[in-house]
Ligand SMILES: Nc1ncnc2c1ncn2[C@@H]1O[C@H](COP(=O)(O)OP(=O)(O)OP(=O)(O)O)[C@@H](O)[C@H]1O
C-alpha cells in the first residue's frame with residue numbers, strides 16, 4: 087500500500103496537527119516490511135524532540151531508530167491480527183507507540199509516533215541519554231544541553247488517547263483504501279465496457295444478456311474457433327458475426343455470407359465448394375466456391391440447420407481438415423477459413439431427432455452465442471429506439487422522439503420479428519411522422535397497436551413502480567374496462583376471454599365501479615354476439 091495517497095486524508099491532516107499541538111510529536115508510517123519510507127528518502131519532517139532529530143540526522147542514529155521501529159513491526163507480525171496499539175522503548179529508551187493497519191485483513195504496516203517519555207525524566211535519565219548520544223552524534227552535544235527537560239512526557243491517560251487517535255486513523259486509511267480500490271475497479275470495468283462498446287459500436291444493448299454477448303464476442307474475436315450463433319429471426323446474428331470478423335485478426339480478409347436455406351442442395355453445394363467445367367448441365371466453366379473466396383477470412387454460414395445431411399458431411403470435412411472437393415472435381419482443395427454458423431433452430435434437438443449430424447454439431451458448437459429475443463431484453467428498447475431514430479433520421483426532419491403513449495405501446499408489444507421488426511417500425515414512423523417534433527401513437531402500425539390495445543382506445547402503460555397489488559389491480563381494472571367496451575358489455579363472452587368465471591367478473595365489475603354509466607340497453611345483453 088502506498089501511504090502517500092493517504093497523506094491528505096482529512097483525518098491524517100487533523101491528526102498531525104493535533105499531536106503536534108498537544109504533545110510536540112510527529113506522525114510517521116512504516117510499511118508492511120517495517121520500513122519508514124520518509125526516513126529512507128531523508129525528507130522527513132524533523133521531530134521537535136532534539137534527541138530524535140539529531141539521532142535521525144546521523145548515520146548510526148538513523149540505523150538504530152530504524153532498528154527500533156523494526157522491533158515494533160516484528161511485534162505486530164507476531165501478534166497476528168492484533169488491531170490495537172503497541173509500545174516499544176527505542177534505542178534511546180524513549181517510547182514509540184504504533185497502531186497496525188489492516189486492509190481487507192492483510193497487515194499493511196503501522197502508523198506511529200516516537201520520541202516521548204512515558205514518565206517525567208529524572209536528572210540521571212538525562213545523563214544516560216546524553217551518554218548514548220555521544221556515540222551517535224558527538225557534534226551535537228552542545229545543542230543537547232538541557233534537551234532532556236524538553237522531551238515530551240505522555241502519562242498513562244494521554245498515551246491511551248494518542249493510541250485511540252492512531253487506531254482511529256488507521257481505520258480511516260483502511261476505509262479510504264477499500265473505497266479507492268472499489269472506485270478503481272469500477273473505473274476499470276467501465277473503461278473495458280466502454281472499449282467493448284466502442285469495438286462493437288453498431289451493436290446496441292446494455293441489458294445483462296447483451297453484456298454477456300459482448301463479453302463472449304470480445305473473447306472469441308481474437309480466436310479462430312468456430313462459433314455458433316443462436317437466436318430468433320432478426321435478433322442480430324449476422325450483425326454479430328460481422329462484428330466478430332471485423333474485430334479479429336482476419337479483418338482485412340474476406341467476410342463471406344451464405345444462407346444455407348436459400349438454394350436447393352445441388353446449387354448450394356456448388357455455391358459453397360465450386361464446380362468444375364461440365365460437372366452438370368450448365369456448368370460451362372470452372373467456378374470457385376465460396377469457401378475458396380473466403381480463404382484466410384471468415385465464412386458466415388447462415389441457417390446452418392437447413393443443410394442437407396450430404397452437405398453436412400462435406401462441411402464437417404472442411405472444418406476438420408480444411409479440405410473439400412468441388413462438384414465434379416477429383417483433387418481436393420485446401421483452405422484456411424474461420425467458420426461462424428448461425429441458426430434460429432435448436433440444433434441439439436435436431437441431433438436428437440436425427441436431423442443434424444451429431445459430430446458436426448459438436449464441431450460447430452464449440453462456442454455458442456445465444457442472442458436473446460427482444461421481448462426478453464425490453465430494457466434495451468429505449469436505447470434501440472433512440473439508435474434507430476438517429477440512424478434513419480433524414481436531413482431536415484423535425485422528429486425528436488416518440489410520444490409517451492407510442493413508447494408505452496412499443497414497450498408492451500412482443501416483437502416476434504425482434505430488432506429487425508423494431509428497426510422497420512421506426513423507419514416507417516420517421517417516413518410518416520418525421521415532420522412532427524413528437525411522433526404520436528396513432529401512426530404506429532395497426533399490427534402493433536392492435537396486438538397491444540385490441541379494439542383501439544388509449545393505451546395505459548402498466549405501472550413499473552409502487553405496490554405490486556395496486557399495479558395488478560389497475561391493470562385488471564383497465565383490462566376489464568376495455569373488454570367491456572370491446573364486447574359491448576357481453577359479460578359471458580368477456581369472462582371466457584379473460585379466463586375467469588362470470589360471477590367473478592361481475593364481482594370485479596362492481597368492485598371497480600365499472601357498472602356505472604353503462605350505455606342504455608347494453609347492460610342486460612348476455613347473449614353471445
Ligand atoms: N443489437 C443491435 N443493435 C443495433 N441493430 C441491430 C441489433 N441487432 C440487430 N440489429 C439490426 O437488426 C437487423 C437484423 O439483424 P440481423 O440481420 O443481424 O439479424 P438475424 O438474426 O441475422 O436475422 P435473420 O435470422 O432474420 O437473418 C439489422 O438491420 C441489424 O443491423
Ligand SMILES: [Mg+2]
Pocket residue numbers: 323324388
Ligand atoms: Mg440473418
